[in-house]
Amino acid sequence: MSVELRYSRSARSLNKSAWVNVGIRLSAIILALLFTSVILLIAKANPLQAYKSILHGAFGSTIKLTSVIASWVPLVIATSGLLFTFTAGLWNIGMEGQIIMGSVFAVGAFRFLDDTSLAPALVITLAFVAGAVGGILWALLPGLMKIFGGVNEIFGGLGLNFVAKTVAIWLIFGPWKRPGVASGSGTEWIDIQYRLPYLPGTNLSLTILIIAVVIAIITAVMLKGTHFGLRLKAIGKNDKAAYILGVPTSRYFLLAFGICGFFAGIAGSILVTSKQYSLIPDAGFGYGFLGLLVAMLVNYHPIWSSVVALFFAALSIGNTELQYMGLNSYFAGVLQGFLVLFVVLVDGVRKQLVKTR
Amino acid sequence: MKISFSHIHKRFGNVHANNDINLVIPSGSIQGILGENGAGKSTLMKILTGYYHADSGEILLDDRAVKITSPVDAVRQGIGMLHQDPLDFPPMRVIDNFLLGSRGGLFPKRNEVEKEILRLSREFDFQISPDTYVETMTVGERQQLEILRLLWLGVKVLILDEPTTGISANQRDKLFATLIKLAKQGLTVIFVSHKLEEVEQLCDRVAVFRQGEVVGEVEPPYDTDEFVYMMFGKSVEVGEKKTFCTELPLIQLENIGLEDYRLHLGNINLEIYQGEVIGLAGMEGSGQRLFLHMLTGLLRPVTGKIKLTGEDFTGKTYPFFQKAGVAYLPAARLEEGLIPGMTLTEHFILSEEHSELFVDQKSALYLTEERIRDFYIKGTPVSMIEQLSGGNQQRALLALLRRKLKLILMEHPTRGLDIESAIWIWSKMKERCKECSSVVFTSSDLDEIIQYSDRILVFFGGLVSEPIDATTTTVDELGQLIGGKGW
Numbered sequence: 001m002s003v004e005l006r007y008s009r010s011a012r013s014l015n016k017s018a019w020v021n022v023g024i025r026l027s028a029i030i031l032a033l034l035f036t037s038v039i040l041l042i043a044k045a046n047p048l049q050a051y052k053s054i055l056h057g058a059f060g061s062t063i064k065l066t067s068v069i070a071s072w073v074p075l076v077i078a079t080s081g082l083l084f085t086f087t088a089g090l091w092n093i094g095m096e097g098q099i100i101m102g103s104v105f106a107v108g109a110f111r112f113l114d115d116t117s118l119a120p121a122l123v124i125t126l127a128f129v130a131g132a133v134g135g136i137l138w139a140l141l142p143g144l145m146k147i148f149g150g151v152n153e154i155f156g157g158l159g160l161n162f163v164a165k166t167v168a169i170w171l172i173f174g175p176w177k178r179p180g181v182a183s184g185s186g187t188e189w190i191d192i193q194y195r196l197p198y199l200p201g202t203n204l205s206l207t208i209l210i211i212a213v214v215i216a217i218i219t220a221v222m223l224k225g226t227h228f229g230l231r232l233k234a235i236g237k238n239d240k241a242a243y244i245l246g247v248p249t250s251r252y253f254l255l256a257f258g259i260c261g262f263f264a265g266i267a268g269s270i271l272v273t274s275k276q277y278s279l280i281p282d283a284g285f286g287y288g289f290l291g292l293l294v295a296m297l298v299n300y301h302p303i304w305s306s307v308v309a310l311f312f313a314a315l316s317i318g319n320t321e322l323q324y325m326g327l328n329s330y331f332a333g334v335l336q337g338f339l340v341l342f343v344v345l346v347d348g349v350r351k352q353l354v355k356t357r
Numbered sequence: 358m359k360i361s362f363s364h365i366h367k368r369f370g371n372v373h374a375n376n377d378i379n380l381v382i383p384s385g386s387i388q389g390i391l392g393e394n395g396a397g398k399s400t401l402m403k404i405l406t407g408y409y410h411a412d413s414g415e416i417l418l419d420d421r422a423v424k425i426t427s428p429v430d431a432v433r434q435g436i437g438m439l440h441q442d443p444l445d446f447p448p449m450r451v452i453d454n455f456l457l458g459s460r461g462g463l464f465p466k467r468n469e470v471e472k473e474i475l476r477l478s479r480e481f482d483f484q485i486s487p488d489t490y491v492e493t494m495t496v497g498e499r500q501q502l503e504i505l506r507l508l509w510l511g512v513k514v515l516i517l518d519e520p521t522t523g524i525s526a527n528q529r530d531k532l533f534a535t536l537i538k539l540a541k542q543g544l545t546v547i548f549v550s551h552k553l554e555e556v557e558q559l560c561d562r563v564a565v566f567r568q569g570e571v572v573g574e575v576e577p578p579y580d581t582d583e584f585v586y587m588m589f590g591k592s593v594e595v596g597e598k599k600t601f602c603t604e605l606p607l608i609q610l611e612n613i614g615l616e617d618y619r620l621h622l623g624n625i626n627l628e629i630y631q632g633e634v635i636g637l638a639g640m641e642g643s644g645q646r647l648f649l650h651m652l653t654g655l656l657r658p659v660t661g662k663i664k665l666t667g668e669d670f671t672g673k674t675y676p677f678f679q680k681a682g683v684a685y686l687p688a689a690r691l692e693e694g695l696i697p698g699m700t701l702t703e704h705f706i707l708s709e710e711h712s713e714l715f716v717d718q719k720s721a722l723y724l725t726e727e728r729i730r731d732f733y734i735k736g737t738p739v740s741m742i743e744q745l746s747g748g749n750q751q752r753a754l755l756a757l758l759r760r761k762l763k764l765i766l767m768e769h770p771t772r773g774l775d776i777e778s779a780i781w782i783w784s785k786m787k788e789r790c791k792e793c794s795s796v797v798f799t800s801s802d803l804d805e806i807i808q809y810s811d812r813i814l815v816f817f818g819g820l821v822s823e824p825i826d827a828t829t830t831t832v833d834e835l836g837q838l839i840g841g842k843g844w
Contacts, residue, residue: 225716227711227713227715230706233703237697237699238692238696238697238698241692241694241696242696244687244693245696245704245708246676246679246707247707
């Protein structure tokens with residue numbers, strides 16, 4: 001702050017550019033809504049009514065509202081992890097696979113510890129640790145492949161997403177199949193004592209909410225206030241120069257991947273203990289991909305990511321209501337996709353204009 | 358093509374980078390643009406080439422008012438610029454760089470273009486092969502490539518922004534011959550520089566810039582003192598040569614062999630003493646960079662031993678050298694030395710060693726303000742590094758050096774700087790030498806090498822000379838060695 005106060009002229013221009021940024025995002029949202037409306041009209045639906053029912057679906061009751069928050073939790077955790085890799089200039093496309101691996105390891109831990117006499121709280125904690133280990137391992141793979149094999153992390157991550165999903169399916173239909181008949185609906189549910197209890201009258205566990213808030217705060221503080229965050233940023237912007245200036249780039253690449261994988265594993269464990277209670281083929285629920293969209297949309301600013309993640313969660317939960325209008329409930333994806341496209345587009349256009357001005 | 362600037366104004370925030378510029382450059386001549394860093398030379402050239410748009414004023418080409426909207430548009434109108442840092446596509450071949458800039462046609466005509474490259478290359482006595490990867494070329498060669506490319510695109514006006522920084526004396530002579538030839542063919546050449554000697558040698562007429570204004574236009578015969586007075590508004594004296602050697606060796610090199618895919622240097626034996634300055638002379642790409650990289654741990658020698666204060670450092674990586682007090686300032690500032698998108702303050706925080714978790718913004722700001730003052734950097738702590746002029750970036754790079762250092766390795770430390778800044782930088786280096794730091798540097802300016810070195814190594818075609826005493830050698834003697842005579 002003091003930097004900005006003392007350099008008031010620069011501060012003013014900084015503030016100005018901050019407002020320009022808000023303006024860009026607002027205009028992108030308006031454009032996205034317009035385009036989505038056009039598509040709704042083509043589908044012969046009333047856009048206003050559709051948006052209204054999304055709002056209603058997201059905030060119409062306590063259950064709905066808490067469902068939004070429950071869905072915000074894994075999303076904001078995934079986004080937080082991705083902020084670390086993005087800051088280091090890494091495209092961790094493998095986030096989804098890392099969440100799946102977190103779920104796999106968490107479910108594995110529950111199966112392994114099921115018949116022991118350990119206290120449930122301890123078992124749950126161990127399952128979270130296992131999930132975190134799974135996420136970290138799966139995230140370090142593309143990191144190691146990049147550093148020692150020269151494999152671009154995008155391709156590494158993409159491939160590992162498929163592998164993670166395949167591992168989950170193999171477990172579901174193979175070693176971990178339900179007694180009797182194996183089913184695509186997943187493995188057997190974990191024991192009721194291991195499920196995180198919801199607050200009365202809601203769909204939300206207080207524990208996961210606390211975890212998410214803590215992770216979001218840690219992320220913001222780490223990236224904005226610490227030497228670690230600054231070094232990550234330096235690597236992301238110019239890894240050659242950062243190395244010459246004394247940042248051990250390989251180690252920081254791995255750290256970024258590791259932290260991201262840690263958060264992915266936590267997100268996976270949360271999905272197991274408070275949502276699905278089992279391993280299903282689509283164990284990541286797309287939160288890894290959605291997290292990528294959120295991170296891009298907020299231009300990698302940790303504080304905004306919580307807000308935008310809430311908006312995305314509301315869309316995802318709210319759009320189930322669209323079914324009553326005869327629309328597909330994946331419709332929120334259209335709006336989310338348009339949002340990111342237009343933010344990137346408007347921002348790109350602005351940069352072009354600034355360059356020549 | 359005749360170029361006229363009429364009442365050009367350009368402001369960046371509070372800085373009036375171009376203040377009412379009026380200048381006419383006749384066709385078929387070499388026009389010098391002289392001025393110190395930040396005088397507004399580059400800004401005017403960027404306006405002419407469409408990178409910036411002037412706030413007000415007019416550009417006339419052959420007396421016709423034109424609007425130049427972008428660099429591509431500039432080339433279309435016949436204006437090409439050679440940048441201080443070459444803008445090409447390093448991971449591609451020479452020929453692909455040509456094809457990328459050409460217009461039209463679904464299928465590029467590889468064979469024709471290849472022939473053209475070879476023809477142009479021969480005409481100007483350049484050695485550029487169409488199939489070389491650009492990233493393997495030296496700054497000098499990349500510059501030659503860019504000149505060929507612009508000529509091939511048919512430009513009528515060639516702008517060169519500080520073209521002799523970072524290239525060898527031989528390449529410079531070739532460049533000058535080329536420019537004279539081009540001017541005779543009717544091209545208009547604009548030569549932007551702060552080097553008096555070169556401007557005097559080459560240019561038909563010179564416009565001197567100071568603080569965003571044209572303070573004078575001069576034609577031969579030139580008077581150096583007059584130029585200096587116009588550039589700085591005062592006279593400047595060259596600093597006195599001093600040496601501060603002690604007898605303790607800092608670095609011992611035993612039978613060092615260095616290699617990359619096209620060069621092999623063998624059998625280097627050398628002791629570098631504390632407080633000594635060693636200058637590396639030679640044509641660009643003769644192995645000086647390999648030598649510096651070996652001394653930083655960025656390149657592992659294929660044979661031999663490196664000892665740092667008696668301890669074996671062979672095979673250790675850069676972080677070990679850095680911890681031991683070795684610093685490296687690369688030539689490509691924005692590619693290897695600094696981080697575009699980060700502020701000066703952030704650079705200073707990064708460059709210091711920190712063990713604590715949180716950034717202490719207050720002390721970082723204090724440090725940055727102090728360094729900005731000490732190093733006369735034109736910028737504020739929150740300025741993004743890429744917004745600084747080339748010379749100020751170089752000052753920032755020097756300001757980033759840690760306090761206690763044993764060995765400072767520099768590539769072209771005064772490249773792109775005016776005389777006053779260069780003298781000042783060397784006074785800073787000599788202060789370090791007094792504290793027993795050693796300096797090893799490359800330069801294409803032989804006067805600089807002789808002026809500031811204690812001993813000199815000449816590199817030529819895979820050979821490294823015995824150390825030459827700088828007090829007894831001459832520019833001529835070094836020039837002979839660099840050119841391959843007397844080995």
